[in-house]
Amino acid sequence: MKSIGIPLHVSRQFSTACQKALLLPAATVPSEAASYSQVLDKWPDIRTLKKIHCRIILHLNLSSCISFGIKLMRAYAARGQTSITRQIFDRIPERNVVIFNVMIRSYVNNHLYHDALFMFKSMNSSNTNPDYYTFPCILKACSASMDLRVGLQVHTQVLKMNLDGNLYVGNGLIAMYGKCGSLTGARSVLDEMPRRDVVSWNSMVAGYAQNGGFNDALEVCREMQTFGLNPDAGTMASLLPAVTNTSSENVAFVEDMFMKVRRDELVPWNVMIAIYVNNSMPNKAVELYMEMEERRIEPDAITISSILPACGDLSAMMMGRRIHKYVERKRILPNLSVENALIDMHAKCGCLQEAKEVFDKMHFRDVVSWTSVISAYGKSGKGAKVVALFSEMQESITPDAIAFVSILSACSHAGLLEEGRHFYELMTKEYKIVPRLEHFACMIDLLGRAGRVREAYDFIKQMPLEPNETVWGAFLSACHVHKDMDIALEAADHLFQLAPKVSGYYVLLSNIYAKSGRWKEVASIRSIMKCRGIKKLPGISNVELNNQVHTFLAGGQSHPQSKEIYEELDALIGKMKDAGYVPETEDALHDVEDEDKENHLAVHSEKLAIVFAMINTKPGTLIRITKNLRVCRDCHIAAKLISKITERQIIIRDTNRFHHFENGFCSCGDYW
DNA sequence: CTAGGGTTAG
Numbered sequence: 001m002k003s004i005g006i007p008l009h010v011s012r013q014f015s016t017a018c019q020k021a022l023l024l025p026a027a028t029v030p031s032e033a034a035s036y037s038q039v040l041d042k043w044p045d046i047r048t049l050k051k052i053h054c055r056i057i058l059h060l061n062l063s064s065c066i067s068f069g070i071k072l073m074r075a076y077a078a079r080g081q082t083s084i085t086r087q088i089f090d091r092i093p094e095r096n097v098v099i100f101n102v103m104i105r106s107y108v109n110n111h112l113y114h115d116a117l118f119m120f121k122s123m124n125s126s127n128t129n130p131d132y133y134t135f136p137c138i139l140k141a142c143s144a145s146m147d148l149r150v151g152l153q154v155h156t157q158v159l160k161m162n163l164d165g166n167l168y169v170g171n172g173l174i175a176m177y178g179k180c181g182s183l184t185g186a187r188s189v190l191d192e193m194p195r196r197d198v199v200s201w202n203s204m205v206a207g208y209a210q211n212g213g214f215n216d217a218l219e220v221c222r223e224m225q226t227f228g229l230n231p232d233a234g235t236m237a238s239l240l241p242a243v244t245n246t247s248s249e250n251v252a253f254v255e256d257m258f259m260k261v262r263r264d265e266l267v268p269w270n271v272m273i274a275i276y277v278n279n280s281m282p283n284k285a286v287e288l289y290m291e292m293e294e295r296r297i298e299p300d301a302i303t304i305s306s307i308l309p310a311c312g313d314l315s316a317m318m319m320g321r322r323i324h325k326y327v328e329r330k331r332i333l334p335n336l337s338v339e340n341a342l343i344d345m346h347a348k349c350g351c352l353q354e355a356k357e358v359f360d361k362m363h364f365r366d367v368v369s370w371t372s373v374i375s376a377y378g379k380s381g382k383g384a385k386v387v388a389l390f391s392e393m394q395e396s397i398t399p400d401a402i403a404f405v406s407i408l409s410a411c412s413h414a415g416l417l418e419e420g421r422h423f424y425e426l427m428t429k430e431y432k433i434v435p436r437l438e439h440f441a442c443m444i445d446l447l448g449r450a451g452r453v454r455e456a457y458d459f460i461k462q463m464p465l466e467p468n469e470t471v472w473g474a475f476l477s478a479c480h481v482h483k484d485m486d487i488a489l490e491a492a493d494h495l496f497q498l499a500p501k502v503s504g505y506y507v508l509l510s511n512i513y514a515k516s517g518r519w520k521e522v523a524s525i526r527s528i529m530k531c532r533g534i535k536k537l538p539g540i541s542n543v544e545l546n547n548q549v550h551t552f553l554a555g556g557q558s559h560p561q562s563k564e565i566y567e568e569l570d571a572l573i574g575k576m577k578d579a580g581y582v583p584e585t586e587d588a589l590h591d592v593e594d595e596d597k598e599n600h601l602a603v604h605s606e607k608l609a610i611v612f613a614m615i616n617t618k619p620g621t622l623i624r625i626t627k628n629l630r631v632c633r634d635c636h637i638a639a640k641l642i643s644k645i646t647e648r649q650i651i652i653r654d655t656n657r658f659h660h661f662e663n664g665f666c667s668c669g670d671y672w
Numbered sequence: 673c674t675a676g677g678g679t680t681a682g
Contacts, residue, residue, distance in 0.1 A: 105673065234677095240676080305679050344680065375681065403681085
């Protein structure tokens with residue numbers, strides 16, 4: 001008779017549970033044991049688990065305890081209690097391969113890869129041979145910890161034990177080589193396998209995808225089909241890393257795959273949503289999410305974490321709030337990723353209160369939670385709050401490079417020059433974070449917006465990194481705002497040479513050259529843009545009404561209510577002119593050609609969106625707009641006036657920050 | 673008892 005015994009370091013709850021178990025009548029042992037066995041296989045919650053554990057030890061004939069030991073180990077591991085799993089393991093006197101496998105798997109499933117590898121080593125030195133269950137698991141530990149060195153050793157052992165023909169072991173090897181970046185290794189394992197299944201091919205797809213080889217990944221998808229295997233949900237999931245910021249052809253390829261796979265399970269939907277989100281197609285993502293709801297496919301935490309950024313992108317506040325209610329109802333919370341995504345969604349919809357509420361209710365916060373809430377306040381220009389939050393964060397969390405980007409840009413939005421400098425010092429000196437281009441760009445922005453154009457210029461000159469287009473772009477905006485033309489032209493020349501990919505910089509350049517009368521350069525920018533195939537990003541604004549996001553294009557006429565909108569806009573502009581409004585044509589190149597400037601100015605997308613919202617909501621209702629470019633001066637002036645004339649608050653989120661218009665004023669203090 | 677899907681800045 002072998003006894004499992006109670007682990008020595010049991011918690012107090014455990015002893016209480018034991019006492020309660022003792023009070024229970026001694027049941028007929030065989031049937032009690034059978035029912036416990038069933039319950040254990042269903043991974044009970046920790047309290048039930050401990051009770052059963054006690055009963056097993058105290059009341060049952062323990063002759064079958066090896067199988068109970070295994071079940072207990074698995075159940076504890078499923079609840080994240082690997083140290084109890086380990087205590088049980090330690091008390092089993094004669095360990096066979098299954099027991100080692102369960103222990104290793106417990107570690108791997110709980111992301112304790114080093115413990116798993118260590119356990120594997122002691123397994124080898126205790127004369128227990130690993131089997132074809134051990135290897136896939138230990139290979140996963142190698143993949144997850146990107147340990148190619150150990151992975152290679154494991155492969156050698158696999159070969160020695162003649163297990164390389166096993167399907168699962170082979171699949172594990174492909175995944176291991178792929179994750180560790182050895183695509184040739186992965187490929188040769190795949191080629192040598194006597195038998196391959198979908199997982200084998202999917203692992204190869206994942207390997208290429210994780211290493212940026214989208215075309216190779218696609219090629220493998222086609223190849224598997226020549227072997228008579230069709231892509232499945234797993235293929236789509238494996239492709240995901242390769243399909244971010246990619247061409248529309250590539251997205252279409254996955255869409256096609258999505259149409260062909262079984263769609264009664266969750267994963268294909270989750271992947272397709274994530275792909276839309278990662279390719280700046282939030283409308284499509286939301287559409288798909290709604291289709292899921294119609295088909296009664298239940299979203300999980302992953303669906304939610306993927307769709308929420310899309311809601312944030314679109315400022316789809318009602319949709320976001322509905323999802324928030326859904327996660328509360330379905331008890332998906334607490335879940336760190338979901339909570340973090342909720343904070344960000346509320347913040348991007350301009351609902352600071354709600355964002356803060358989610359943050360306050362969290363039991364565990366990581367650096368992402370803090371970064372999200374800090375940038376939320378930062379984008380609304382609440383500098384003092386940001387500074388307070390940051391110091392609070394430091395008490396429990398070590399800020400990372402991204403956290404500093406958000407605090408630095410928050411200082412910039414709030415015009416907190418000295419604080420920004422302080423945080424930069426803190427980052428480099430205290431936290432020893434080596435500043436990246438993003439940080440330099442923030443600092444340039446900070447200095448530039450505060451009017452320290454010369455200082456910003458000196459800062460660029462002494463940067464240890466080659467300034468990129470973002471840095472010059474930030475600097476150029478500062479010059480543009482503060483009208484420092486000489487230095488602007490030098491910056492413009494630098495930026496010009498960098499062949500920027502963002503069309504906005506060309507527009508900015510063109511405006512600056514035009515302002516200083518350098519028409520030759522203006523013309524040359526035009527032709528260069530044509531040559532490089534760079535099109536001006538059309539200005540669009542989103543507005544949500546009755547659970548639907550309406551999108552307006554600059555000068556757009558396609559909306560069903562178009563006629564009404566333009567009529568109302570005309571009337572409004574009349575009232576604005578009475579109040580002293582003079583259209584500003586200066587920044588007209590922002591998103592239209594210079595001919596016909598004034599005409600087009602009236603129809604920037606945000607104006608259309610504002611009027612649309614005005615027509616369709618009750619007087620006094622707050623209007624929320626999101627646009628894909630920065631607000632131009634003219635629209636900013638117009639929005640201030642409209643807020644006064646119509647007595648409505650208007651919140652416009654542009655690419656940089658929030659503008660909260662109320663009674664003729666904007667929260668940015670005309671500083672943006 | 674085999675893979676694969678999630679959140680933060682600009």
